[in-house]
Amino acid sequence: MKYLSEILDGLAFTELQGSADVEITSVTFDSRQVKPGSLFVAVKGTLVDGHDYIDQAIKNGAIAVICEELPARTAAEVDFLMVADSGKALSIVAANFHDNPSKQLKLVGVTGTNGKTTVATLLYQLFRDLGYKCGLLSTVENQINDKVIPSTHTTPDPIELNRLLDEMVAQGCDYCFMEVSSHAVAQHRIANLHFSGGIFTNLTHDHLDYHKTFDSYLKAKKAFFDGLPKSAFALTNTDDKNGNVMLQNTQAHKKSYGLKTMADYKARILENQFGGLLLHIDNEEVWFKMVGTFNAYNLLAVYATAMLLEQDKAKVLTSLSKLTGAEGRFEYIVAPNKVIGIVDYAHTPDAVQNVLSTIHDIRKGNEKVITVIGCGGDRDKTKRPIMARVASESSDKVILTSDNPRSEDPSQIIKDMEEGVDPAFKRHTVSIIDRREAIKTACMLANPGDIILVAGKGHEKYQEINGVKNHFDDMEELEKQFKDML
Numbered sequence: 135m136k137y138l139s140e141i142l143d144g145l146a147f148t149e150l151q152g153s154a155d156v157e158i159t160s161v162t163f164d165s166r167q168v169k170p171g172s173l174f175v176a177v178k179g180t181l182v183d184g185h186d187y188i189d190q191a192i193k194n195g196a197i198a199v200i201c202e203e204l205p206a207r208t209a210a211e212v213d214f215l216m217v218a219d220s221g222k223a224l225s226i227v228a229a230n231f232h233d234n235p236s237k238q239l240k241l242v243g244v245t246g247t248n249g250k251t252t253v254a255t256l257l258y259q260l261f262r263d264l265g266y267k268c269g270l271l272s273t274v275e276n277q278i279n280d281k282v283i284p285s286t287h288t289t290p291d292p293i294e295l296n297r298l299l300d301e302m303v304a305q306g307c308d309y310c311f312m313e314v315s316s317h318a319v320a321q322h323r324i325a326n327l328h329f330s331g332g333i334f335t336n337l338t339h340d341h342l343d344y345h346k347t348f349d350s351y352l353k354a355k356k357a358f359f360d361g362l363p364k365s366a367f368a369l370t371n372t373d374d375k376n377g378n379v380m381l382q383n384t385q386a387h388k389k390s391y392g393l394k395t396m397a398d399y400k401a402r403i404l405e406n407q408f409g410g411l412l413l414h415i416d417n418e419e420v421w422f423k424m425v426g427t428f429n430a431y432n433l434l435a436v437y438a439t440a441m442l443l444e445q446d447k448a449k450v451l452t453s454l455s456k457l458t459g460a461e462g463r464f465e466y467i468v469a470p471n472k473v474i475g476i477v478d479y480a481h482t483p484d485a486v487q488n489v490l491s492t493i494h495d496i497r498k499g500n501e502k503v504i505t506v507i508g509c510g511g512d513r514d515k516t517k518r519p520i521m522a523r524v525a526s527e528s529s530d531k532v533i534l535t536s537d538n539p540r541s542e543d544p545s546q547i548i549k550d551m552e553e554g555v556d557p558a559f560k561r562h563t564v565s566i567i568d569r570r571e572a573i574k575t576a577c578m579l580a581n582p583g584d585i586i587l588v589a590g591k592g593h594e595k596y597q598e599i600n601g602v603k604n605h606f607d608d609m610e611e612l613e614k615q616f617k618d619m620l
């Protein structure tokens with residue numbers, strides 16, 4: 135419980151109706167979650183306008199409302215505060231309600247199109263191994279020390295986010311490593327958090343359904359770096375085309391990492407094979423368990439962050455060399471007949487390209503590469519033909535299938551993908567709507583030594599069709615098929 139005046143600290147409001155400094159029991163932006171004594175923040179969303187639910191919030195017991203437009207008639211017993219942007223206001227009141235927990239932790243955010251989960255998870259695993267109490271907020275799961283909390287978003291809403299950070303403080307955490315999605319920046323989910331550092335991995339095509347243009351997608355990512363405080367570090371990948379752009383307007387300490395260009399933290403790949411990576415990193419040669427050039431970038435970003443957080447170099451490299459990263463990222467199994475199955479969360483054109491290039495780099499001879507891939511429904515449609523083109527050009531056989539169709543017709547999603555396949559590659563591309571059947575077919579087509587890539591769903595344990603999430607696990611499907619492959 136907190137007094138309204140405490141929760142409003144730092145919030146600029148233009149008009150106030152009612153003046154009682156009431157006690158607030160909870161803060162919410164969803165009228166359905168309102169309880170007696172709640173502060174309701176009316177936010178204009180992508181589907182509906184929270185202002186239309188103010189009456190319902192009051193009926194459910196709200197005693198204060200923050201909004202951008204005052205309703206025609208306001209209830210006398212309720213405090214109304216008018217603000218320019220309710221989304222921003224929400225992040226301020228959510229942080230105040232929980233006593234600004236981000237200021238009591240060393241909070242490091244990771245942004246970029248690909249690699250956020252991998253980098254944040256490796257940092258969490260590394261700092262746990264170094265003996266610290268830590269939190270993790272990621273696409274796969276949230277963690278507070280060893281407690282696992284299921285995650286619904288890559289970056290939670292401001293209320294959930296501050297609640298989790300508050301619990302981390304209560305559990306004595308020193309650090310929190312979190313993913314910062316572009317949606318989160320655009321929707322002010324991370325506004326008003328105090329970061330000790332920011333990491334940029336890369337920027338390639340994704341989420342154009344939401345951001346409309348690549349430029350506004352870049353601006354959302356950059357806004358995170360622009361907002362970092364002077365005391366923080368801003369660590370960028372200088373090999374990425376937009377790596378230096380990210381640093382242009384930040385007041386944080388500018389730091390860089392890269393494999394190719396001049397950078398503060400450098401690494402070179404000496405060996406890249408199924409068993410792992412041998413890197414020349416900051417003048418040391420170290421074997422890592424993680425595979426592929428993209429993971430060399432992720433490992434280097436993690437190493438640089440650990441150095442910026444003043445950890446011991448030798449301990450960091452020893453610990454990092456043992457880690458395997460997040461679930462469903464280049465996870466592989468080998469069948470009794472030596473067919474290799476890889477599950478990877480590649481769901482952008484660049485990620486598909488990277489994972490297939492890695493497979494080509496590390497396969498021993500001319501083993502066939504069979505790719506099973508789909509694209510999510512109700513998400514960026516423009517990436518569908520490109521993902522299919524990339525997959526067909528870099529595989530010996532491609533099975534186009536369903537990912538999470540959500541509310542869309544799966545056969546239409548597959549048609550959108552087929553449009554991208556060059557006629558020269560059509561012969562080795564088939565479409566099978568049922569993902570289970572698609573994986574089974576890939577296994578039937580594979581000869582000993584061949585490599586099957588099942589892309590797009592990684593760690594996900596469900597397939598969402600028409601609002602229903604049915605149990606589905608790519609690795610489990612591969613394991614079922616592999617058992618009988620003698």
Ligand SMILES: CC(=O)N[C@H]1[C@@H](OP(=O)(O)OP(=O)(O)OC[C@H]2O[C@@H](n3ccc(=O)[nH]c3=O)[C@H](O)[C@@H]2O)O[C@H](CO)[C@@H](O)[C@@H]1O[C@H](C)C(=O)N[C@@H](C)C(=O)N[C@H](CCC(=O)O)C(=O)O
Nearest residue numbers: 163164165177179180181182184187287288289291315317
């Ligand atoms: C498109 C999008 O990002 N939507 C997010 C957004 O919802 P919204 O504001 O559009 O919600 P809305 O349904 O229009 O409702 C508007 C307001 O009315 C309120 N309302 C609504 C109904 C009602 O009865 N009463 C009521 O008060 C709602 O609580 C809300 O405040 O804000 C919500 C709270 O933060 C999010 O849960 C929701 O995520 C949806 C479910 C989603 O799918 N988001 C994805 C695209 C997303 O955010 N992905 C990124 C990562 C992508 C990546 O990994 O790269 C993520 O960070 O997870």
Ligand SMILES: Nc1ncnc2c1ncn2[C@@H]1O[C@H](COP(=O)(O)OP(=O)(O)OP(=O)(O)O)[C@@H](O)[C@H]1O
Nearest residue numbers: 247248249250251252273428463478479480485489
């Ligand atoms: N540094 C990287 N550069 C390019 N591709 C990468 C990189 N790291 C991982 N990938 C590819 O992208 C996929 C997703 O990786 P990861 O989950 O770490 O990214 P993410 O940014 O968290 O994704 P999301 O936006 O869905 O949360 C991996 O399975 C791999 O195929």
Ligand SMILES: N[C@H](CCC[C@H](N)C(=O)O)C(=O)O
Nearest residue numbers: 481509510513537538590591
């Ligand atoms: N975080 C990503 C996940 C995509 C994963 C893919 N399996 C899909 O459902 O589209 C997104 O929201 O776009």
Ligand SMILES: [Mg+2]
Nearest residue numbers: 250251273288
């Ligand atoms: Mg992620």
